[in-house]
Amino acid sequence: MFVGRTLYILGMLFVFFSTIVLVMMFFTSGGNILIPVFAILNGFMAMGIGEIVIDLNYKKSLENNKREELNKL
Numbered sequence: 001m002f003v004g005r006t007l008y009i010l011g012m013l014f015v016f017f018s019t020i021v022l023v024m025m026f027f028t029s030g031g032n033i034l035i036p037v038f039a040i041l042n043g044f045m046a047m048g049i050g051e052i053v054i055d056l057n058y059k060k061s062l063e064n065n066k067r068e069e070l071n072k073l
Helices: 002-027 034-072
Strands: none
Touching: 002 034
8 A cells, every 4th residue: 555655646746846847848948848748657657556556455455354244254
């Protein structure tokens, strides 16, 4: 669960700061916008993987709770 949340938060930070850098590059003299675009994509991938890990851990905990309830009966 910790890994999923960490990935999700790091992905959000990547997207946030890369968006700021991208906007700053548009208003200044320009520059290579390729690096911030790839950083945004990297952030979105990290957020997606973090969400998948969180969902899988949640489903796993639900299955364990169901098994425990069945074992009590």
